[in-house]
Amino acid sequence: MDRSIYEPLAPHEIRLLRFTPDDDLVADLERVVLHDAPPYIALSYTWGRAPYRKGRSLSAKYSITLNSQLFEVQENLHDALLYLVPEVRKKSCLLWVDAICINQSDVQERNTQILHMRYIYEHANMVFGWLGVPFSDEETSLATSIMRNFNIVLRDGLAEHNGNMNAVAAQISPSNKDIYPEPGTDCYKGWLGIREIFNQRYWKRIWIYQEATGTAPTRFCCGNEYFDTVLLNASVYMAHHFAEFGDIDFHFRDVARGPAFALSAFRDNGVCKYGDTLLELLEFLRTTESSEPRDKVYALLGFASDLSSSDIVPDYSRPLEEVYKDVVRFSLSRADSGLEILGHVTHPPADLEQEITRRSPFDFPSWVPDFREYIGPNPFCTKVLDGSWAYHACGSYTSHDAQIDGSKLTLLGMEIDHIATISSTWKTNVFSTAEVESWAPTTPDSIYHPTGQTMDEAFRITVLADMNVLTKSRGHMVDFELLNARGDGLTADQSDRRNKMNVALKTAGVRRLCWTKEGRVGLVPPTARVGDLLYILTGGQMIYMLRGKDTGTFRFVGEAYIHGIMDGEIFEKADVQLPQLEKVVLD
Secondary structure (H helix, E strand, O other), rough: OOOHHOOOOOOOOOEEEEEOOOOOOOEEEEEEHHHHHHOOOEEEEEOOOOOOOOOOOOOOOOEEEEEEEEEEEEEEHHHHHHHHHHHHHOOOOOEEEEHHHOOOOOHHHHHHHHHHHHHHHHOOEEEEEEEEEOOOOOOOOHHHHHHHHHHHEEEHHHHOOOOOOOHHHHHHOOOOOOOOOOOOOHHHHHHHHHHHHOOOOHHHEEOOHOOOOOOEEEEEEEEEEEEEHHHHHHHHHHHHHHHHOOOOOOOHHHOOHHHHHHHHHHHHOEEEEEOHHHHHHHHHHHHHHHHOOHHHOOOOOOOOOOOOOOOOOOOOOOOHHHHHHHHHHHHHOOOOOOOOOHHHHOOOOOHHHHHHHOOOOOOOOOOOOOOOOOOOOOOOOOOOOOOOOOOOOOOOOOOOOOOOOOEEEEEHHHEEEEEEOOOOOOOOEOEEEEHHHHHOOOOOOOOEEOOEEEEHHHHHHHOOEEEEEOOOEEEOOOOOHHHHHOOEEEEEEHHHHHHHHHHHHHHHOOOOOEEEEEOOEEOOOOOOOOOOOOEEEOOOOOEEEEOOOOOOOOEEEEEEEEEEOOOOOOHHHOOOOOOOOOOEEEO
C-alpha cells in the first residue's frame, strides 16, 4: 500500500473518510480541524481477523479504494465496512477509523493522534461498535429481541416500584418465560445468542472504554442486528441476577461476570463510576487486551483525571519497561499516593502460569508492574470513601524517599515479621467460596492475641482485608451463611447485602491466607513462600512482602494485609524494641 496518500496533519487536525454515493467501498480522505469537524461516525472494532471466519482462506487479502488507490485493510475491518458503510451513507456522515485515518507507519503522528482519541469519540454523531458477522443469524436476532424484553421488564418494574431496583429484582423470577432461558424455547436460543455476543473479543479491548462509554450515542452491531447501551445494561443486569439462581443453565453463568458486564459498569453518561485517577483506571482495566502493550497505559491518558499533558507523553518508540516505569515515577511523585503503585505489582505463581494465554516472560525489575494481561490479585482498596488512606501500617511515617536508579528502587523500611505457614491459593469464583472457607481456623473460639478477638472473627475480617470495596469503608467481616444461601430465598435487602459481600470477598481472590512467626493472620500474594519477610515501608499503607537475595537486595513479592497491625499498632507498643529504619533496595 502506498503511504504517500497521507498528507501531513497540523496539530489539531484529523482525517475523515468520505465514501462515494455508490455501493462500493470507495472513499477519499479529508483533513478537518478537530474542533470544527463535519458530522461523522466513529468506528470501534477489533483489529485482526473476523471472529467467525466461516471457511475463509487464511491467505485472503482485503482492500478498499482510498484516494483512487487500493488500500489494504484487515479482515474484521473489511467486514465492518461492508455492513456499516451503507448506514454511514444513509446518515450523510463521514467516518473515522483509526487504522485508515491515522498513518500507522508514522510513529510521531500516532503519538500525536492518540491524544485526540477521547475527543474524537465523545464528539462523534454516533459510535458504531462492530462485534462481527454473527455465528447464527437466528440466535442473534432472538438475542436482540430478548434484550428488548429485558428492558421492558426493568423499565416497567422501576415505574411500578418508584425506582427501587431491589424491589424490582425481588419480583424477577424463573417463572417469567419471556426472559428466563428454559431449554428448548426460543428464549433459550436467544440467551445462546447473547452468550455468543458477550463472549466476543471486542469486549476485552482496552480502547473500547474510551470509544464506547462516552456521551455519544453508541450502537453495537453484530451483522445486521444491533443494540444500544440501554439494552446492554439491561442484559448484563439480567444475566447477573439470574446467575444467583442455582438451577440456571451453566452456559449462561459466564455472561454475568464477563467483560461486557465490566464495560456496562464502567461509565454512566461519561462519568467513571469506579474512579478516574490513573491508578484506579489501571486497576479496573488490568485484564483488558491490547495488541500494543504500551496502550495499556496510553489508552488511559485521555480520561485519567490526575494526569496533565506533560506527566506521561505517548511515545511508541520508547521501550516497554520504561513506559511502565513512567507510571511508577508519576505515582511516586504524587504526595497523596504513597506507595500505592506497588499494589499493582503481581507475579503469577507457577500453578497459574498455564492459564495465562498472552504473556511474555516476566523480565522487568520485580517492583515494576507488568500491565499486560495477567492472572493475579487486584490491589487492596487503599482509599476510603472520602479519599483518605484506608490503612496506616506505616504509622506516622507517611512520606517516602523513594529513589529510582536504573533497575533499582530504594526505599526506607523495617522488618517486622515473616511467614510461618501458608494456605492454598483461592482461584476466585464469585459463585463459590469453598476454597476460602477451607482456610478457617480449627479453633474458632480461641483468642487471636494481636487484637483480643476470637480466631473466627479475625479470620472473617482478614479475608475481606477489613474492607468493603463497594462502600469503601472499614469494619467488615464475611458472612458465609448468607453467601451460600439460594438467591430466590432472600429478601431484597439480603440480596443486596449478599451482592456487595460477594464483590468484597474478591479481595481474597488469587491470594493466600498466612500465619506469621509472631502469630498474626493475613492475606498475602499467591507467590508468597514460607520464610518471606514482612516489612513496613515509610510512606506505605500496607505491609510489604520481600524476599532476600544473595546480592543484599530484595525481590518485591507484593503487598499484604496482616490483621492487627494495619493502623500503626506496631509503633504503639512501648515494651517492644523496634528495629531501626534501613535502606531497602528492590531490583
